[in-house]
Structures are given as structure tokens and as C-alpha cells.
Amino acid sequence: MATHNILHFPPPDAVAPSLRVPPHNTAAEQAVLGALLANNRIYERVQEFLRSEHFAHTAHGHIFTAIQRRIDAGQVADAVTLRGDFEGSELLTSVGGVAYFAQLLSAMVGVVNAEGYAREVQHCWLRRELVELGECIVNRAHGCEPGLEPVQQIEDAEAVLSVLAEGGNPTAQLIRARDAAQEAVDAMERAMKSGGGLLGVDTGLRGVNRMTKGLRAHQLVLIGARPSMGKTALAATIAYNAAGAGSRVLFVTAEMSAADVVARMIAAHAGVDLVEVLSGHEDTGEQLVPLRQGKVDRIVAAQQAISALPIEFEEASSPSVPYLRGRARRMQRQRGLGLIVVDYLGLLKASDAAARQSRNEAVSEISRGLKAMAKELGVPVVALSQLSRENEKREGKRPQLSDLRDSGSLEQDADVVAFLHREHYYLAKNPPAKKDNETAEDFSAREMAWLDAVDRSAGKAELIIHKQRQGPTGIVRLRWSAGLTWFHDDQDHPAE
Known part of the structure; x- marks a missing residue:
């Protein structure tokens, strides 16, 4: 019986893996950092999903970390304040030092589009992770780790894919009934x-x-x-x-x-x-x-x-x-x-x-x-x-x-x-008013009842x-x- 391969092979003229450049978008990285430097409020829109390791360029990751640290501390993060964070270090040597901040500001396309560029940075990172995972799967399948069962290889790959599917943020592990029951009893104790x-x-x-x-x-x-x-x-x-x-x-x-x-x-x-x-x-x-x-x-x-x-x-x-x-x-x-x-x-x-x-x-x-x-x-x-x-x-x-x-x-x-x-607040500010055709005696009785209620609710x-x-x-x-x-x-x- 003929078998069907579940994999779809690329066409023969596809670029050889060894010649491919890892997925990245330098312009998008620069645009995001420029927008953050120009307007720190952009950070609120990207901080939930964007992390320093998502940047393909190491210097960009260092700059994002510095921006993140300052904003989380309630401080201003701009080209002036960050200059002091990097002067004397070699973290930005590959991009020309602190003068690079001016280039980032000029690369900013617009703060309105900053979240979209941040998503592109994250997506490029996800694709790089997929490439790395694929290479790992191939190497393991060829026996680079002797004794590792194929089923375990599949489970490991599924675990990594699950994390990547969540944007790179590990989700909570499933909790067994036994563990939840123990936690409930511990809380009681x-x-x-x-x-x-x-x-x-x-x-x-x-x-x-x-x-x-x-x-x-x-x-x-x-x-x-x-x-x-x-x-x-x-x-x-x-x-x-x-x-x-x-x-x-x-x-x-x-x-x-x-x-x-x-x-x-x-x-x-x-x-x-x-x-x-x-x-x-x-x-x-x-x-x-x-x-x-x-x-x-x-x-x-x-x-x-x-x-x-x-x-x-x-x-x-x-x-x-x-x-x-x-x-x-x-x-x-x-x-x-x-x-x-x-x-x-x-x-x-x-x-x-x-x-x-x-x-x-x-x-x-x-x-x-x-x-x-x-x-x-x-x-x-x-x-x-x-x-x-x-x-x-x-x-x-x-x-x-x-x-x-x-x-x-x-x-x-x-x-x-x-x-x-x-109740006292409402009673005290709403004294009774005499009604039309109400006798003085009846009004006096209502007023005394009101005063008694005000006193009891104080x-x-x-x-x-x-x-x-x-x-x-x-x-x-x-x-x-x-x-x-x-x-x-x-x-x-x-x-x-």
C-alpha cells in the first residue's frame, strides 16, 4: 500500500537553508524604538507582548531594556536620559555609540503605527524561533542525542510550539485534581x-x-x-x-x-x-x-x-x-x-x-x-x-x-x-419640609421622627x-x- 508523506516539500529552486538570513526587520525595530523615545506612552500599548529578546539586533534589545527599566520606574526615557545609561559602555559600539539615538528618532515613522511595527518585530522573532526549532528537530531526528525516544522528541517539540503559539509567553501548566485538592486542604489548615x-x-x-x-x-x-x-x-x-x-x-x-x-x-x-x-x-x-x-x-x-x-x-x-x-x-x-x-x-x-x-x-x-x-x-x-x-x-x-x-x-x-x-449622610442633608394642608402637629411629629432617625444613624x-x-x-x-x-x-x- 502506498503511503502519503505528511510533509510538503519546497520546490527544487528554493533557497538552500544555509544561505538564508534569519527573519528580521531592522527598519521596524528602529521605528518602534524611535516611537518609544519620542513618546513613552507608546510603551503601554506594547509592553504586554514585546520583550528585549524579540529584537534581532543586540543593540536594539539593550536600548529597549533601558527604556523599559526607566518607564517602569516612573522616569522619562528619551535620547537625553538614555545617553547617560550607555556612555562609557560598549553596548552600542556596533551601531556607533550614543549618537545612534538621533538615527532612531529620524527612523520613527509615526507613533500611531508603533504597535504594528512592534508586532512585526515579535513576528520576526517567532519565525526565527521556528527556524531554530526546526533545526533542532532535524538534528534530534538524526540522532544527535542518542537514547532519546522519538515520542519524547515529539512531546518536546509540541511544548515549544505551544509556548510560541502564545507569543512566547509560557502558559500555566495544567493542574491535576490531586494537586488542587491538596491546595484546598492546605488553605483550610x-x-x-x-x-x-x-x-x-x-x-x-x-x-x-x-x-x-x-x-x-x-x-x-x-x-x-x-x-x-x-x-x-x-x-x-x-x-x-x-x-x-x-x-x-x-x-x-x-x-x-x-x-x-x-x-x-x-x-x-x-x-x-x-x-x-x-x-x-x-x-x-x-x-x-x-x-x-x-x-x-x-x-x-x-x-x-x-x-x-x-x-x-x-x-x-x-x-x-x-x-x-x-x-x-x-x-x-x-x-x-x-x-x-x-x-x-x-x-x-x-x-x-x-x-x-x-x-x-x-x-x-x-x-x-x-x-x-x-x-x-x-x-x-x-x-x-x-x-x-x-x-x-x-x-x-x-x-x-x-x-x-x-x-x-x-x-x-x-x-x-x-x-x-x-444612611446618616442622606438623612442629615434632607430635612422634612412641611406639606400642603399638613397640620403643624403632624409636621412636628414627622420632624421629631426625622431627628430621631438622624440621631440613631449617626x-x-x-x-x-x-x-x-x-x-x-x-x-x-x-x-x-x-x-x-x-x-x-x-x-x-x-x-x-
Whole structure:
């Protein structure tokens, strides 16, 4: 019986392999580097797939590495700053030294096309890898590694091809049920030893810990609220408590400065009103006077205690998720990382392509990126989100899942969705008005009931857990300290 060869041989006049030049595109490499030097924001569009080893020219790889290092550190990477990185070294000798940066800038075709050129650089690298793999397969088949079984050769080749199919980024290995089961039991044993049944990061809030068992690795935790509910205060409370329990925290504060956030931590730790910490004065009722020495001493002690906490802040005003991921990766690699807090999701920057489509698409991209970051780094990500005004039209004002702004993917991507609500805020700013034909007695009764409700709701807050993939939903009762702008456990009702 005749057999059919599964390989398709090239025509006889094909170029002999020994005469072929490895696939490369020098012009595309120069165009990408020139675009990056001219506009560092291009890096956000290429950093997820482009790596230094993708450049065929060694000098280009060194330049890309230098650009990457500076941008990840929050610094400017241009022809001027990079000159200092390479002067005195021989890394650019093959291209004429630091004067080569001017040539790269002139080779830039346009920043709009930079991502396309970066893809071409990566594709050329993939083709070079395929060539190398093919040569390896041929050599192994000819017996360069005696004793290696053909089946093993095929499996090795398939493994390399699988990695190349993913753009050169190795995918996670398949996990056997046996290993997953062991991991689940190990997590249970750690929870038993923790004393509080915690499976993840300690929030320091008893009710929250009871409902969630701690903020767990790989989770995206979304906390939504209307303005003035205390979103930043809750984020600072969780970060402060988590760091105090030993978790290293990256706090992304895109709205406030790091000093403003830490001022709240100092106020809470010292038990001194925030306005006094910020102004250095206290109100006696008749005049403002400098803080008494006792309060100053408490503030200084709080500053020293908080200085020792493992919290680091990112203050970029409109960072992208890829930028934050780079920051977090480096922090995890160098010092460890246990929790990421993002204040807040609405201030993060989406890619230009997503932003051009719609706000909904931009928020969806950001949400997916935060979830991917949590999974990749193996840490929980707590992201704050501002809710629409719809809850203010309802009786009781309690927020619902439909109040999430701009994107339904927020609910879909998040593992936990919780809403922060303070009834006192709405009651206090909406006193009853006398209705037409209402008697003075009836109005007085309604007003007294309102005053009683305002008094009973003062200092109280709710964290309403509307969704939790691996846990119950319900209401966590908290205490709100307006003077400290801080949240504490409600000792009477920690969780319902």
C-alpha cells in the first residue's frame, strides 16, 4: 500500500537553508524604538507582548531594556536620559555609540503605527524561533542525542510550539485534581491555624473578615459608593490594617496624594481629628489654638509607627493597568506583595483603542485588566468604584448592582462586589419640609421622627456585600468616625 508523506516539500529552486538570513526587520525595530523615545506612552500599548529578546539586533534589545527599566520606574526615557545609561559602555559600539539615538528618532515613522511595527518585530522573532526549532528537530531526528525516544522528541517539540503559539509567553501548566485538592486542604489548615478562620489578607474589620474569610489571592474585590460615603477612608482602613497584620501593600492613589492618605492613618492611629492633624490647631469653641503637646506627641508616635508599615504608594494621576502591573511585578519581585488597593477605578486610563469606542468599553478593559493582574500576581486587588445617582432616587438610598457605572463587566469580573452606605449622610442633608394642608402637629411629629432617625444613624455605616463567588452575601455593620475619617468594627453588630 502506498503511503502519503505528511510533509510538503519546497520546490527544487528554493533557497538552500544555509544561505538564508534569519527573519528580521531592522527598519521596524528602529521605528518602534524611535516611537518609544519620542513618546513613552507608546510603551503601554506594547509592553504586554514585546520583550528585549524579540529584537534581532543586540543593540536594539539593550536600548529597549533601558527604556523599559526607566518607564517602569516612573522616569522619562528619551535620547537625553538614555545617553547617560550607555556612555562609557560598549553596548552600542556596533551601531556607533550614543549618537545612534538621533538615527532612531529620524527612523520613527509615526507613533500611531508603533504597535504594528512592534508586532512585526515579535513576528520576526517567532519565525526565527521556528527556524531554530526546526533545526533542532532535524538534528534530534538524526540522532544527535542518542537514547532519546522519538515520542519524547515529539512531546518536546509540541511544548515549544505551544509556548510560541502564545507569543512566547509560557502558559500555566495544567493542574491535576490531586494537586488542587491538596491546595484546598492546605488553605483550610492555614485558616484553622490563623485562629480567625482567615483564608486571605486580614482587613482588620471583624465583620468583613467573618463574611469574606479575608481578601483572598487572585480576587478582584470591587467596593462601590456614591461620593462622600468614605470610599477612600475604607480603602485606607483596610490597607493600614492589612499592613499592620504583615501584608505588604501597594496603594494606588490616583485622586489624593500619598501624604493625604497617610494623614488619615496618622489621625486614626493617634486618635486625633484629621482637621487637627492637617492644621496643627484645635478649635476651643472661641478660637483656634496650637495643638497641645500631648496631641503632638501622639501624632509623632503615630507617624513613626506608620513609617514602619510595609505600604508603598503610587501617585500617578491617570495610570494604565499595564503600567500598574509593571509596578506591582517589580515590587513583588523585589520586596514581596500581599495586597493592591486602587483608589479609584474611574481614574485609570484605558488604551486609546478602547477609549475611542466608548466609556463602557474603556471600563470593561480596565476591569478585565485588574482581574488579570490579580490572577497573574496571586494577590487580591481591591478597587474602588463610583456609583451612579440612581440609588439617590430610591427610598432608603441603598445601592444595588445596577448602580455600577459605565459597564456591566464590573459585576462579571469582580469576585466580590460590596457597596458602602451611610444612611446618616442622606438623612442629615434632607430635612422634612412641611406639606400642603399638613397640620403643624403632624409636621412636628414627622420632624421629631426625622431627628430621631438622624440621631440613631449617626456614626453608623454598612458594607453591603451583594456578590461573593465563594462566600455569603449580606450586610457588615461598621462604625464611622467622621472626625478621624476612619472605619471601625461595630462591636454590637459585626456582621449579619
